[in-house]
Amino acid sequence: MTSQPPRILLVEDDPVSRAFLGAAIQALPAAVDAADSMAAALALGATGHYDLWLFDANLPDGSGVELLARLRVRDARTPALAHTAANDRDAIEALLQAGFRQVLVKPLPATALQKALRQVLEPDTDGALASAAATDDTLPDWDDETAARALNGNREHIAALRRLFITELPAVIERVRNAFRNEDFQGLHGELHRLRASCGFVGATRLQHAVQALGDDERSHARLQEFTVAAQALTASTEPTPA
Template identity: 55%
Template sequence: MNDTSTPAALPRILLVEDDPTSRAFLAAAAAGTPARVDEADGVATALALSGTTRHDLWLVDANLPDGSGAALLQQLRASHAGVAAIAHTACTEPATTDALRAAGFDDVLVKPLPATAVQAAIRARIGSVAAAPTTRPVWDDAAAAAALNGNMTHVQTLRALFADDLPNTQARVQSAASRGDVAGMQAELHKLRASCGFVGAGRLGDAVAALQDATDDPGRIAAFESAAVETVATWKYRPVE
């Protein structure tokens, strides 16, 4: 039986995306399945990575600066048959998604989309070594209202501040993790968990609590990073009530 508690036991994904923001979002979402993610910004980098590393899935942008996703897929499959492949595109035209499937992609994701949809598509192709994601909402209005005496205007103000600072908090947690600074991680996670309760960031709060219990678990670290990215992304497009 494989030891899924170690990074080597996790599935490995090649993510190809030239836009830095989209690449960061997709990488965090994919890592939260959990999985190890190798990032490439174009065809040349992707081919170089595939030449040295065996991947369980390719997550490929349909349009790249130095070629098309469909052409890249053909080159990848020439050397590595049988690897699952998912395309991602911002084009909503059925003709485009149909063409990508005809080119050999097993699935096509249309951006923008939530992290949970990315993870579901990945799990459908390569399975999961972790439990299915929680169904708790990203933003729990009832919990936030209860914490702040039903004042939703106050809730929304605090949520804006919370979402604005969350990337900084995430970076501090990641830095502490990379240094092996468990005390530093726990201090940041303790403060973040309390803040999640005040603003009703339910799904992130669950990920923080899980990471507090096992700060050296790569799957929980990846799940925390994915939840943080999803929390910020969904706030940006959430109308003020």
């Protein structure tokens, strides 16, 4: 890196994921401008040069592919990476074909994100991207080991992200249930897509599995009930701080 920290444009609409990714980028160190929509990202993109773009594949007012295409009209050289919670080979290939250098699958540890960014900012850096996923069969409400891996064991960051996660969760539960009730499956998948990544960042293992199950069986009232019970258990939690 140069003597001046690189400037990175981060686009992520989920507040928990945005906080996690922003903190990981700042620790490179790097300067980060964060946007929660395509419109906000376009406004920031017009303010000056960035050394790297990091875009969510799915945004409330468009897509990462569309955002990249619009920014490319005036900037053909800035390297771009995509991030997504959809670990689907066809979707990842489509992002690569659209011009993203790498596709990062969320949730992933801060170290993996930083390694991927350094590979672009410092082309001589060795190493391949690795992602992490929760695989605890006991399905605890909070998996401290998963959260610690994602945030390099920083207890203060874990606690702060969990507080933000719990604050946002009641509104997310309501949106998921309304989408299910109205058979708005596109809206339902959008909410579950964002929530699955957030669960991984904070170690909400039981809810993460319930989110995946509901996404796989979107018409199942039993899956919706499992999701609701898992989510409400976290909103009732009084001590989300890792042990």
